[in-house]
Amino acid sequence: MSRWEPNARGRLEQAALALYGERGYERVTVAEIAARAGLTERTFFRHYADKREVLFDGTNRLQQTLTGAVADAPADQTPIELVRTALTAVGELFEAGERREPARQRQAVIDKNPELQERELVKLARLGTALTDALHGHGVPAPAASLAAQVGIAVFRVTFPRWLDDPHRRPFPDLIRAGFDELRAMTC
Amino acid sequence: MSRWEPNARGRLEQAALALYGERGYERVTVAEIAARAGLTERTFFRHYADKREVLFDGTNRLQQTLTGAVADAPADQTPIELVRTALTAVGELFEAGERREPARQRQAVIDKNPELQERELVKLARLGTALTDALHGHGVPAPAASLAAQVGIAVFRVTFPRWLDDPHRRPFPDLIRAGFDELRAMTC
Structure with a gap:
């Protein structure tokens, strides 16, 4: 996966906040956040340590x-x-x-x-x-x-x-x- | 164990604070607190739910x-x-x-x-x-x-x-x- 990912960090945050709001923070996985953002889990972990860090970074x-x-x-x-x-x-x-x-x-x-x-x-x-x-x-x-x-x-x-x-x-x-x-x- | 226990609560608190200070909160057990206070564990649990509650009651x-x-x-x-x-x-x-x-x-x-x-x-x-x-x-x-x-x-x-x-x-x-x-x- 080497394509350029414009504003990956912002897209991941947006996807995470939307999913947390829709389904509850506890029930959302990193895989789902990445998928919603159109990115891979690997990209997620390049930006955030875990799903909680999206809220506190x-x-x-x-x-x-x-x-x-x-x-x-x-x-x-x-x-x-x-x-x-x-x-x-x-x-x-x-x-x-x-x-x-x-x-x-x-x-x-x-x-x-x-x-x-x-x-x-x-x-x-x-x-x-x-x-x-x-x-x-x-x-x-x-x-x-x-x-x-x-x-x-x-x-x-x-x-x-x-x-x-x-x-x-x-x-x-x-x-x-x-x-x-x-x-x-x-x-x- | 039916004898009267004057100021059991205060004695337990005093024993707990002394032990937490001497040995570190994590390493102290309820049994040790009760023993230091000259009381039973059962008496401890009549006054406090656990060793943390001594600090927050x-x-x-x-x-x-x-x-x-x-x-x-x-x-x-x-x-x-x-x-x-x-x-x-x-x-x-x-x-x-x-x-x-x-x-x-x-x-x-x-x-x-x-x-x-x-x-x-x-x-x-x-x-x-x-x-x-x-x-x-x-x-x-x-x-x-x-x-x-x-x-x-x-x-x-x-x-x-x-x-x-x-x-x-x-x-x-x-x-x-x-x-x-x-x-x-x-x-x-």
Whole structure:
């Protein structure tokens, strides 16, 4: 099998999300995903370690975006501004990749499977730790870094489902800004 | 075996935490915990379903305390005040039960075991959902309830390790108050 496979990765993700939604994550095999995508199992395994990884392979890029945005931020930003900058960068990544629809399909799969929900919690906890470390590396003292990062994760957790279901289809960065505005109105 | 067993539950917890710390959670058996406590395995299973439950049986009480405090709070409290009231009530529970030392031992066990860490994340996520529901039940609109609850969980996550390691042994409610003061200073 040596023919060129344009956008194999994207086609595999699309096929997997469709099948998970139709038949339930547990019941779908890698062979079926590959067949739906018009590709071989071997091609699948060149892109993903297993069928779960299709749902979680974006985590590293998400983490790099978060921490990279903090590292590149102006030195005079406050801890909460740094967190907002980082989450806005993630939002721009989502929008640039047109991730709303696949993210919605993915969330519906995760909502039906407790093991995937645990995996998602672990992912969020890791992002929180990475964000704390990035803030600390940018000169924020440890206690403030930890609180700002956890508050950022809180805003992210609230914003994400709003983005998925927003009837006005507002971009993620706009909803992040609205979330921080609400936070300020709530605490001040 | 019909003799009276004073404070069997507390003795079992103490024995379990000591053994988990000395030998590693994975390597300790229920028989060993019971023997260390001077009790039978049968008594162990009257109190705990398994050795993991010794570490997580406080979750229900924690949740009841959180949600009960919200339900009983004055109607004029803002969402963030309600969350602070709820976390203060949890702090008072910890102090009344003299939980700092067992909580520190428990945390050391959890920090060494990824499966227990996942369990802890699931626990925190459930507390967040319960807090959201309690706020909503107290009249807070859904979007604000969700954000306030997640921010409360963020403050709790930051405060908990501070309480465990506080050199001045300040009470949990004082550290919660300090956490909300930091949050305000950070966001306003």
